[in-house]
Structure formats: C-alpha cells, structure tokens
Amino acid sequence: MSTPYAKLPAWADYGLIPLINLSVAFIVAGFVVMLVGENPFRAAVILVEGAFGKGTGIAFTLFYATTFIFTGLSVAVAAHCSLFNIGTEGQAYIGGLGIALVCLSFDSVLPWWVIFPIAIVAAAVFGALWGFIPAYLQAKRGSHIVITTIMFNFIAASVMVYLLVGPLKPAGSQAPQTRNFLAGAELPKLNWIIELFGAKIRSAPLNICFLLALVMAFLVWLLIWRTKLGYEMRTYGHSPKAARYAGISETRIILTAMMISGALAGMMALNPVMGDQHNVAIDFVSGAGYVGIAVALMGRLHPVGIVLAAILFGMLYQGGAELAFEMPAISRDMIVIIQGLVILFAGALEHMFRPYIQAVFASFSPKAVGIEAVKGKGA
Amino acid sequence: MDSFNAIVQVLDSTIRLSVPLLLACLAGLYSERAGIFDIGLEGKMLVGAFAGAAAASVFHSGFIGLGMAILISVAFAMVHGFASITHRGNQIVSGVAINFVAAGSTIILGQAWFQQGGRTPALQPDERFEAIVWPGADVLRGVPILGPIYSELISGHSILVYFAFAMVPFTWWVLFRTRFGLRMRAVGENPAAVDTAGISVAWLRYRALICTGVLTGVAGAYLSMVQNGGFVKDMTAGKGYIALAALIFAKWKPVNAMFACLLFGFLDALSIRLQGTPLPVIGKVPVQFMQALPYVLTVILLAGFIGKAIPPRAGGVPYVKER
Numbered sequence: 001m002s003t004p005y006a007k008l009p010a011w012a013d014y015g016l017i018p019l020i021n022l023s024v025a026f027i028v029a030g031f032v033v034m035l036v037g038e039n040p041f042r043a044a045v046i047l048v049e050g051a052f053g054k055g056t057g058i059a060f061t062l063f064y065a066t067t068f069i070f071t072g073l074s075v076a077v078a079a080h081c082s083l084f085n086i087g088t089e090g091q092a093y094i095g096g097l098g099i100a101l102v103c104l105s106f107d108s109v110l111p112w113w114v115i116f117p118i119a120i121v122a123a124a125v126f127g128a129l130w131g132f133i134p135a136y137l138q139a140k141r142g143s144h145i146v147i148t149t150i151m152f153n154f155i156a157a158s159v160m161v162y163l164l165v166g167p168l169k170p171a172g173s174q175a176p177q178t179r180n181f182l183a184g185a186e187l188p189k190l191n192w193i194i195e196l197f198g199a200k201i202r203s204a205p206l207n208i209c210f211l212l213a214l215v216m217a218f219l220v221w222l223l224i225w226r227t228k229l230g231y232e233m234r235t236y237g238h239s240p241k242a243a244r245y246a247g248i249s250e251t252r253i254i255l256t257a258m259m260i261s262g263a264l265a266g267m268m269a270l271n272p273v274m275g276d277q278h279n280v281a282i283d284f285v286s287g288a289g290y291v292g293i294a295v296a297l298m299g300r301l302h303p304v305g306i307v308l309a310a311i312l313f314g315m316l317y318q319g320g321a322e323l324a325f326e327m328p329a330i331s332r333d334m335i336v337i338i339q340g341l342v343i344l345f346a347g348a349l350e351h352m353f354r355p356y357i358q359a360v361f362a363s364f365s366p367k368a369v370g371i372e373a374v375k376g377k378g379a
Numbered sequence: 380m381d382s383f384n385a386i387v388q389v390l391d392s393t394i395r396l397s398v399p400l401l402l403a404c405l406a407g408l409y410s411e412r413a414g415i416f417d418i419g420l421e422g423k424m425l426v427g428a429f430a431g432a433a434a435a436s437v438f439h440s441g442f443i444g445l446g447m448a449i450l451i452s453v454a455f456a457m458v459h460g461f462a463s464i465t466h467r468g469n470q471i472v473s474g475v476a477i478n479f480v481a482a483g484s485t486i487i488l489g490q491a492w493f494q495q496g497g498r499t500p501a502l503q504p505d506e507r508f509e510a511i512v513w514p515g516a517d518v519l520r521g522v523p524i525l526g527p528i529y530s531e532l533i534s535g536h537s538i539l540v541y542f543a544f545a546m547v548p549f550t551w552w553v554l555f556r557t558r559f560g561l562r563m564r565a566v567g568e569n570p571a572a573v574d575t576a577g578i579s580v581a582w583l584r585y586r587a588l589i590c591t592g593v594l595t596g597v598a599g600a601y602l603s604m605v606q607n608g609g610f611v612k613d614m615t616a617g618k619g620y621i622a623l624a625a626l627i628f629a630k631w632k633p634v635n636a637m638f639a640c641l642l643f644g645f646l647d648a649l650s651i652r653l654q655g656t657p658l659p660v661i662g663k664v665p666v667q668f669m670q671a672l673p674y675v676l677t678v679i680l681l682a683g684f685i686g687k688a689i690p691p692r693a694g695g696v697p698y699v700k701e702r
C-alpha cells in the first residue's frame with residue numbers, strides 16, 4: 001500500500017502517533033463513562049488499582065495478557081502478509097478441540113510435561129487446519145479471506161456446540177462441556193514468580209503458557225524480520241505484484257502465513273483450557289480472537305508492541321472486573337467499547353492526526369520530515 | 380391439509396425471519412456498490428434496534444422509535460464514512476470497530492438507563508408496529524388453499540415487512556434507472572472515471588452510506604420493535620454477517636438479494652420447525668447443521684463452485700485523488 005504521507009522520525013511514528021491515537025480512544029471512552037453518570041477519573045483509578053494494586057490482580061492481568069499475546073500475534077502474522085484474519089476466534093475454538101482430544105485421551109496415563117508438548121502440537125495443527133481452508137480458497141479460488149474467515153467462525157461455533165452438547169459431553173451431565181481433565185492435563189502455575197517480589201496471591205490462573213507466549217513472540221519476531229520466509233511474507237504484503245515478479249509463489253506464501261496465524265490462534269486455547277478451566281466449554285474463547293485484532297493494530301504488528309498491548313488489554317479485563325464490582329453501572333462490556341474505540345482510532349483512523357503532527361514537526365525543523373512534507377501536507 | 384398448513388406456517392415465519400436480513404442486505408448493497416465494504420452492518424443494526432426500542436418506550440411512540448433507530452444508525456454509518464472515505468482508513472478495520480462499539484455501548488447504556496440487565500422495558504402494543512390485517516383476510520380464511528395463503532402469508536404483517544419488500548423494486552429502480560444509481564455503480568467500479576467527470580467521489584460514497592444507515596436502522600427497529608417487544612443484548616446474533624453472505628450470494632443484485640434472504644430465512648424457519656423431529660430419508664439432522672448451512676453455502680459460493688461472485692471492482696479501496 002502506498003502511503004500518501006511524508007515520513008516522520010521513527011520515534012514519532014512508533015511512539016507518539018500510537019500514543020495519541022490511544023489517548024483519543026480513552027478520552028472517548030471517558031465520555032461514555034460520563035454518559036453513564038460516573039466519574040471517568042475515578043473509574044480509571046479503580047481500573048489500574050484493580051489490575052496492578054495487588055499480587056492477585058497482577059497475576060490475573062498477566063493471565064489475560066497471555067491469551068491476547070497469542071491472538072495478537074496470530075492476527076499480526078497474517079497482517080504482515082496483508083491478509084486480514086478475522087478467523088482467529090474460530091481457529092482458537094477449534095484449537096481447543098485438539099487440546100480436548102489430547103487431554104481426554106492421555107490425562108490419566110501421562111504427566112503434564114509429556115501432555116503439554118503434545119497438546120501444543122494438537123492445538124497448533126487444529127488451528128492451522130481451520131486457517132488452511134480459507135487460505136486455500138483465497139489463494140486458489142480467489143474468495144475474499146475476510147468473508148470466509150467470518151463464515152468459518154460461525155461454522156466453528158456450530159461444530160463445537162454440536163460436539164459439546166453431543167459426543168464430547170460426559171454421560172449424565174447437563175452442562176455443555178467436556179469432563180474435567182485429571183491432574184495430568186493441568187499446567188503448573190507461575191504465581192511463585194510474582195510471590196518472589198513479596199506480593200501475596202490467592203488462587204490466580206497465571207500459568208506456564210505465559211512463558212510459551214513470550215517464546216512465541218520472540219519466534220514471530222525471528223520469523224518476520226530474520227528469515228527468508230518472513231521477508232517474502234512482508235514483500236507480498238507490501239506489493240503482491242512485486243512478490244510475483246520476484247518469483248515468490250503466491251499460493252505458498254498465503255497458505256504458510258495463514259497456517260502460522262491459525263496455529264498461533266489455536267495455541268491460545270492452551271491458556272484457558274489447560275491452565276485455568278481444565279475442560280473445554282461452550283464459547284470458552286469469548287471474543288479473545290477479536291481482541292487480538294485490537295492488540296495487533298495497537299502493537300503496530302510488532303511482537304514487542306503486541307506484548308505491551310496485550311498487557312494493556314489484560315489490565316482492562318482484570319481492572320474491568322474490579323470496576324464492575326465498584327461501579328455497578330459499568331459492567332465488563334465497557335471493555336468491548338474500549339476495544340472498538342482502540343480499533344477505530346489505532347486502526348481505521350490511524351492517519352487522522354498525522355498531517356497535523358507533520359505540520360508541527362515541519363514548523364520546528366523542515367529537514368526532519370523532508371521536502372516531501374510540503375507536498376504531503378494537503379493529504 | 381395438515382401438512383399444507385404446516386407449509387404455510389413455515390413460509391410465514393420464513394417471511395418474518397428474512398425481513399431483517401433483507402433490509403440489512405439491501406443496506407450492504409448500497410455501500411458495497413459504491414465501493415465501501417461494510418462489515419459493520421451487524422453493529423449498525425444493533426444500535427438501531429437499541430435506539431428504536433429505547434426511544435419508543437420513553438416517548439411511547441413507535442414512529443419516534445423508528446426515527447431514532449434510523450438517526451443513530453446513520454450516525455454510525457457516518458463514522459464509518461469518516462474513517463474510510465475522509466481518512467482513507469481500512470474499511471474492514473473500521474467496520475469491525477463499529478461492531479464492537481455497538482455491542483458494548485448498547486449493553487452499557489441499556490443497563491445505565493433502564494436497569495434491566497441490558498434490556499429495554501417491554502414495549503406496549505401502541506409503541507410497536509402492529510400487524511396490518513388486509514381487507515377480507517378473516518372472511519377468506521376458510522377458503523381452501525388460497526385462504527390461508529392470503530390471510531397468513533400476505534396479510535397480517537407489520538408495515539415494516541411490506542416496506543422491506545417494497546425496497547427491493549425501489550432499490551432496483553434507484554440502482555439501474557436513476558442518475559444517482561448509475562453514478563453510484565460507477566464509483567464502485569471506477570472512481571477515477573467519476574472524478575474525471577467532475578463528480579465528487581467522497582460525497583457520492585457518503586450518500587450511499589446514508590442509504591445504508593437508513594436501511595440498517597429500519598432493520599434494527601424491526602428486530603426490537605416488531606419481532607421482539609424490546610431490545611435484548613446482542614439481539615442481532617450474527618444477522619449482519621448472514622446479510623453480508625446473502626449479498627455475496629445475490630451477486631450484489633437487489634432481486635437476487637431478496638431470494639437469497641428468503642432462502643436463508645427459510646433455512647432458519649426450517650431449523651426451528653424441525654428441531655428434534657427426524658426427516659424421512661436422512662434421519663435426525665442436528666440443529667447446528669441447519670444453523671451453519673447459510674455460512675457453508677456462502678463459502679461454497681465464494682469458492683466459485685456455484686457460479687462466480689464478482690464484487691464491485693473498487694470495493695475496499697480508498698480513493699486517492701491523483702496529485
């Protein structure tokens with residue numbers, strides 16, 4: 001995509017503009033809080049205290065962040081290839097199916113450190129397969145990936161509901177979920193790390209998946225910026241024509257990118273399923289796939305940014321729960337609004353403030369923005 | 380006779396269930412024909428449904444409710460336009476954002492204003508759009524075959540149902556017989572040509588989005604004020620996406636859109652009717668299969684196995700005037 005905008009210094013591009021966009025999103029969210037009749041500043045204080053005030057809060061924040069790192073990376077990998085994967089939600093859901101099959105088969109015979117790697121592979125494979133079909137259809141039959149992945153989210157939901165009220169439900173149970181896993185499929189908690197710093201923790205679900213998520217963030221960075229495949233993906237993302245001219249196979253690159261994206265989405269399911277719930281229930285993903293879109297956009301598709309954005313959203317989730325407790329008028333759905341506003345201002349309206357910032361920069365030092373800035377100002 | 384009555388009943392609920400799809404589908408048709416992808420149909424319907432039910436119960440008038448639904452829905456469409464036309468943002472990202480803002484704000488505001496767990500108060504009969512009984516419907520009910528068809532299928536719907544079906548020929552007329560329609564189609568295929576002719580691409584696209592907003596507003600009002608006597612959270616439940624699927628299925632043509640929506644509505648009606656009853660040849664079909672069928676059909680169509688769906692050429696691409 002060609003940007004009709006002149007260049008800015010890197011720190012403004014990657015620091016200032018996202019920060020401004022984010023602030024605007026939160027200011028608008030503040031207005032919604034006012035509309036509800038509460039004080040937005042008090043709400044913000046409660047939110048931050050709830051997320052970081054106590055050890056338990058921090059652990060919960062990081063637990064949610066783990067989930068969002070996976071989904072954010074998933075969206076970002078596809079986005080580098082200019083594929084908009086809205087199907088993260090469905091891929092994670094189906095990834096949960098893979099985990100369920102592994103855990104239900106082996107949890108009575110194997111210890112967690114054997115089951116965990118098998119479950120990682122199963123989750124990744126199931127997620128990747130669910131990403132493969134839309135990718136194949138896009139590459140070979142030209143159907144739009146956004147529409148197909150949305151359709152696949154609904155199909156995934158139907159498949160999982162069918163399985164969870166039917167074949168996977170233990171006999172005699174009413175709840176639409178699998179039986180609880182045995183100790184073999186429970187992942188060790190990481191709460192001791194926070195306790196090292198002297199904070200006390202009452203049962204929080206932070207588990208080893210957090211480390212896995214960080215490893216994956218590093219691997220994604222390696223993939224995108226340090227491998228041939230990543231280079232090809234970015235090339236295709238910038239200009240499919242140039243990629244074709246350079247001899248990069250369109251089919252191969254779309255399929256690989258979407259399968260990696262699907263695999264990362266599938267691995268997200270490890271965190272809630274094996275780390276917290278110890279079963280697979282209906283709608284256990286509960287929108288985390290969509291949060292991934294916000295996280296990826298806010299993190300500007302870079303793993304470091306994604307980890308930070310994921311922690312921010314983890315904070316919103318955990319702090320939001322506390323907020324709902326303190327201010328009954330503001331339920332957890334406030335986060336959905338904030339999420340939407342972040343996607344709007346950091347995603348769709350990404351360039352809204354750019355011309356103004358450019359003008360400010362140009363007035364200080366015309367050199368910093370280059371001569372093009374004068375032309376680009378009207379943009 | 381029993382099976383005939385059953386068929387009439389299924390067809391009757393087919394009409395009721397396809398109306399919101401049809402309105403949303405035609406809404407999408409306006410914006411996509413003008414070259415603006417709109418994933419945000421779902422969200423606009425949702426805010427329309429909420430605004431309609433909320434205003435109707437506060438002002439005790441169905442028409443004020445409908446007006447409010449349209450107003451708020453158009454406002455959201457304008458946000459989409461501001462992001463994707465004026466600021467040339469990614470149209471899909473903007474649509475996704477609108478869906479989230481709609482999903483969250485309807486619940487939060489609903490809870491804050493009415494304290495009923497995100498619902499609006501149940502609407503009284505005079506705050507809703509009641510069924511219109513056509514002349515002679517009661518007299519003719521006894522007549523075999525034609526009687527039930529006239530009195531059940533044709534008569535006895537709310538005004539919004541007739542509006543939705545009237546919008547089909549109207550949209551066709553606008554699209555293919557008016558200057559605005561011609562320009563709108565042109566701007567979706569080749570905006571540069573429209574620009575060369577001295578017509579504002581942005582203003583045309585904004586007008587198309589206003590049409591979208593009006594129709595999604597009516598669709599939302601239908602959901603909360605006709606089908607259901609009040610707003611319930613997340614009541615659109617993916618209908619915006621099915622409408623989008625129907626639009627592709629219809630290859631962006633109004634009359635096809637009606638048939639696609641009737642087909643999807645029929646599948647929905649059938650799955651409700653068949654819940655738990657086994658079919659003669661296939662045996663018991665899981666409800667989930669019927670629910671997934673519209674999505675599966677769309678995927679198959681998109682893959683080019685049932686004819687090829689070719690979207691407007693400039694769809695999804697922000698227009699940059701050459702300098």
